[in-house]
Amino acid sequence: MPMIRRFAQRAFILICVLCLNTSAFAQPDGKALFKTNCATCHNPLKESTGPALQGVDGRVPSKEWMYKWVKNSAGVIASGDPYAVAIYNKYNKTAMTAFPNLSNEEIDAIITYVNSVKPVGPGDGTPQPAAGGAPQQEGGWVYAVLTGVLLLLGIILWRVNSGLRQAAHRKEGIPTEEEIPLYRNKIVIALTVIVLLITGGYWMVNGAIEMGRQQNYQPEQPIFYSHKVHAGVNQVNCLYCHAGAEKSRQAMIPSSNVCMNCHMQISEYTGTDKLITAEGREVNGTEEIHKLYEYAGWDAEKGTYKRKANGEIDAKPIPWTKIHNLADHVYFNHSQHVSVGKVQCQQCHGNIQDMDEVYQFSPLSMGWCINCHRQTKVQFESNNYYSIFEKYHHELKNGEREGVTVEDIGGLECQRCHY
């Protein structure tokens, strides 16, 4: 029943997106700041690349020390601070990125958030499909079946009726016309041909339109990489790996050294959720991590990289199977949507944080793009680029216009995407 599933998914995503949005507004900065700045290396509860952060304010020498450390850890280490040096050595001499932009208040907010995090129990966070649409759909089926049954009943009754009438006529001796069998009835033949042509044409046109589209395409990947484990459970920021999404037309598949930033420490899968493929096969997460080591040229036992004769790391790229294939004549730019349009990844890619194996969530059809461009309002007020559209600003001010959609600034024109 793919229809139901799709419907359920959409409803669920809608709800999720709404929830995400509201929570983003309701929460103070702490959570968002943690997610954007810290989550790639730190977990509130578990050790990852860096130490678990819960209760960190109690562990460090002083609050001031902590502010200094966050803003410029390398400086603190260089100053010879014993606690700093100890931490640096403990975590494989991996220096923490400096965050000179974070204010003390923001750091406090992060700490408050980190301390407030509670361990997630099993089952939590697994989405329950919303069940709103199902009855309606099932009702449809019932109607279809009912119609079919009634139709069949009608035909049977009609046949019985005509048979009886003929029998009656014969009995009464009234001469009856030779009955023409259905398959030679010209009207029936003509009707059938027309119906076949129409349905055939419809089917062909639809098929042609669907050509090259791959919605729900879910290929098997060389490594069972679970977005659910990374983006969902461990809350790694999307942009940590797909850094190109903000800067480039391509979102960028991370190179294996980016994986290794965390996986130098994390060599086994300790998650509570079982990893199960779409075919239902259970996957050993630790083995998958070791597949990564193969590609990345990491010697897990020695804890060092294997190197070629010239000193380069002996790494191979991972040959992922491409899921989202746009036609060559389409220009799509991630940064336009992510940086400028502030579109959430999930809007096009679905609830990626719940996918063990990624599938193509959206049809990536032109109609789908256009629809969004018709409905989506651009960041008209906040982005000064749009100041050149004086007329719209005027209309907004006068209340003649509610907002400016992508369409209004030319977002449906051919050469925005085709050149």
Added chain:
Amino acid sequence: MSQKQYWKGIGQLQNTAAENEVADEFNESLPFDLSGDLLNATTPRRDFLKFLGFSTAAATLAASCEMPVRKVIPYAIKPEEIVPGVPNYYASTFVDGGDFCPIVVKTRDGRPIKIEGNELSTIMGGGTSARVQASVLNLYDKTRQRFPASGDKEVTFDALDRQIKEALAASSQPAYILTATILSPTTKDIIAKFIAKYPSAKHITYDPISYSGMLLANEASYGKRTLPSYHFDKAKTIVSLGADFLGTWLSPTEFSYQYAKGRNISAKNTEMSKHYQVESNHTVSGAAADIRSTCKPSEMGAVAVALYNAVTSGAAPSFANKNLNKVITNAAADLKKGNGLVVSGSNDVAVQTMVNAINGAIGANGTTINWATTSNYKQGIDSDMAALVDAMNAGQVGALFIQGLNPIYEYHDSKKFEAGLAKVPVTVSFADRMDETAQKCKFIVPDHHFLESWGDAEPKSGYISLIQPTIAPLFKTRAFQDSLLMWAGETSTYGDYWMSYWMGKLGSQENFDRAIQNGVLEPAEMPMGGGSFSGNVAAAMASIQATKGAAIEVMTYEKVSIGYGGAWSNNPWLQEMPDPMTRGTWDNYACMSPVLAKKMDAELTPLNEVVEHKRVVKIKVNGTEVLLPVMVVPGMHNEVVAVAVGYGRHEKAGRAAANTGKNAYPINTSNGTTINSYSAAATVEPTADTFPLAITQTHNSYEGRPILHEYTLEEFKKDPQALLREREEEIGRYSKLPWEEEVGAHGGATAHAEEGGHDAKVTAAAAAAVAHGDVVLDEQGFRENGTLYPDYEHLGIHWGMSIDTNSCTGCGACVIACQAENNVSVVGKEHVIKAHEMHWLRIDRYFAGKVEDPDSIQTIFQPMLCQHCDNAPCENVCPVSATNHSSEGINQMAYNRCIGTKYCANNCPYKVRHFNWMDWNDADCFDDNLFEDYRRDDINDDLTRMVLNPDVTVRSRGVMEKCSFCVQRLQDAKLTAKKDGRPLKDGEARVACQQACASGCIVFGNVNDPESQIAKIRKQEQVERTFYVLEQIHTLPNVNYLSKVRNTDMINAAGVEKGHEVIFPNDDFSQRPHA
């Protein structure tokens, strides 16, 4: 009022039937029979069913294709500076012998795909040339030598180094390093190191296009064997004696940049340089010249002497050519006014001495000629080369290392060189391919392409431009300098040597980093200095007097595209770039004037440009015979034949180069000291053969509509509003609705008073102007009322372009820049003949004047590209709306929507749309559909495809394409502004042609922004010169042109009087009253 008649070719001038046939848009018949027979045939229904069946089967086949599984391969370890999809730019330097240009290289995901000029350079100002633009394609040339070799066999560098070192140690004869001009100070250092190690070794510099006459003359005249810096921008009078300084002479990009500064005039500033050109063939400099005359190559010295006499004693010249006498007299008078500059393209010491004498006499040294900052562009001395060839033949050369040269092809006496080469025990070529010389050398050690190597250039004393690699070497190549260091027994590599050299010079890491980032190191201001002439004028005059001429003289010249040959011969972009003057592609030919061509029986028909089969003539010179087709070039001297060098290459030079044209270098002759690029002992005779030439000029027709406006400087000064008035006459009557009352005496020039029309401010300004007696065009009224269609608002951005026909030299840099930026296909000669060339931007060339009188010919260039009409005729006729208009004023073309009806191309009055008749690039999904013609096929090699711009679709067969205003760049600029949350700045969005142009004649920007340059040009600075092509048909183009102003007495013409409108006679359209 002068009358001007322009003709794109002689055929048009004579208006014959065949010419008119070309005017038909698609004069080819369709590839299948559609005559009445088909419908009357016995089985048309069956044929129909066959077609139907085929197309159904094809569609099913295509539809049944499963989506292929695609892989996405990330970096294993991503370099920090690369973000996939975002280009990186590196400052570097284009160097090819003495040709030089500071550049910025655009790389995408690690591969260079586009070259721009480096705007920090004060020498070139960010300009480039066609060859600089095309050099990125040479990097991916499939024919490049991929490994060091001995003969045809690959050898390792180790084995090769050992053999050469042993040979060098054992040899009793000196080793010679033969190079083209070297601009690099570090390379010169390394050669000196090599010579220090082998003290008998010698370094010989030689240039295929020699300037040694000039170097030697300068040595005699000023005591310096070098070239000065020229300042064409400071010159009020420029006299060029055969120097094509805007096309090929010395440093054309630099000179175009300077020259344009003296040609950029407006109604407020009518200061303009005056340019005299005396030449034998017809060059782009001659086309740009205000006053032009012709002489034979052998007479150039006599012209210089006459000019000297006219300047010093006022003696009147006495040439048979009356016009030449007048030109010399006038030029001398102008030169004496000060700020004069005389240059000569001659390679004769005596002629250059005379030129130096003139420059000395008019005080050019220190004002327009700078001896304090000298140029290093050319350093080769012909006599050194001759001495080397003699030594080789005498067996006195132990080893010969040839870098950047191909003497067996380029040397005028190549047989002697080849014989000598065979007698040298160790010969090494550093060529990038198995060229004619490398084939005869024992070893080939391929040098890096300049985009793969470190390096530097000192084009002028004190001016440095650095080279940094933008890609790792593609093949097993090694820098020439590395080889020399290795053989000199040094242990450091060139990269290290280079780095420590510049670290030492620059002092600190910070300075070094900045230098690498900027690419150029220049003094704050160019030191200026004069020189005093001390040459022997009498001796030079005597030598010139002894020069013999001939009834017919054959000369060689460099094409703007191919140049001296080298790797350029195998560059399909350049091969297909129409020559600015002849519009010929893919060949060289014997250029001659219409009069001479007639004598050569070259008039197969009167339509030398229409019929592609040209008469072949046999040129006998120096014991060799060259068979070449005749190209008729109006404006050539009537007794001169000119042949371009760089063609007729060996097969191994590459597919595009092989057997394209004939080698013209054997025409050059030595005069004992230097090599002259002409022969006065040649014979030219017609043969019975013909040969097809692919010429593009006649491929499009304007149906006789006026498209250009040209004035003399005097006319323009006297009446700057002449053009405005013409436009007003043409469009004024349509700028208001017929039932609107006329206000004031000026008719349409009065303020447009429609309600809901444009601002009151404009109206007020217009009214004020009318009161002033100025002509005011009501462009907005014309826009709104000249059509039945509604006028659309362009909110936000409205793109526009302005092209100055006054500073356009026709050099073609924009054409190649467009090709590189937009993945424009190369179609090959066969299809250029069929008018299927794909260039989005072409430069139309029009002649005016009397065909039989070369001195009367005036030439004008007009870059023509999609005009992005706001009321576009193409858009209305597309049945599938594949071409339509954007809110920013771009005429958009959606390839994936196009079904190839070609209605748009038929309806385009500018003829700028190009149809993909073939699958040029293997871009569609059918196998075996790719068009192949052998010569151009390397363009589809996987290696060569690396040059494609990934942001632009590669078009497939059956779709229309045309200029997109580089929409990918506009989108990118807008995106950058959006990310920064600020409005777009003027100059941020630049199109490829604009950026490539050294003369700065293309301006592009947002017309809605009143502060933008484009808006200022149209509304303030150049109102008087602005015009739109075919404006009267209400296409509302977004590209405007600026009229040509020639600093001369008269615009040569004979035609129908109709104000200043430029029209073709004998044409039905021009006879019609205004519709």
